[in-house]
Amino acid sequence: MCFALLMSEIALFSVIIAPMPFTMRKRMFHFLSENPIVAKVQYALKITFIFVAVLFIDALQRMVRIAQEGAYAKQKQEMADVRAETTYAARRFYAQRNLYLTGATLFLSLILSRVFYIILDFIHTQEELNAITGKGGKAASAGAEIEQLQARNKELEDKVKALQAKDRDFDNLKKQASQQAHEYNRLADDLNKATGSVSDKKAD
Structure with missing residues (x-):
């Protein structure tokens, strides 16, 4: 089983770290992290790893016990028999095999879990960065449109000011013409009075 x-x-670790497009990796990790069936499988694997940890502890204790038995047998000169020595070597080999197998399984499970969540965090960070970049692009385009509208508004304000200036000039001309006509009429009246004749303004 181990x-x-x-x-x-x-195999799963090789698939996770294999080079692939970002879109494919994002879909795969979203599937592994959000699918309810995968969540149930992960829960079952956690229970399995608990049993593997128990087997690891048992293999470690067995290897220590076999090593102690071997040291005791050497002191008592009980390892002279070839069959006894072969049996001891086989027991030690199986104990070491179980220890290394269960230990490697537990260690790789920790590494796999850590790498999985690191890559998942990287994908989330990349998505947030893409979203911020997209908003920044929209804001930049909106800012450009605002600048164009401000420039257009300034042009219109300049035109309005020019028209208002022309209106003021026209009013000044009308006022000056009215003043000159009034002054002309006054001078004509004074001239008529001085010459003793009646001024006919309509004729003038």
């Missing part, structure tokens, strides 16, 4: 679990972890 060997099959270890091979599955190696």
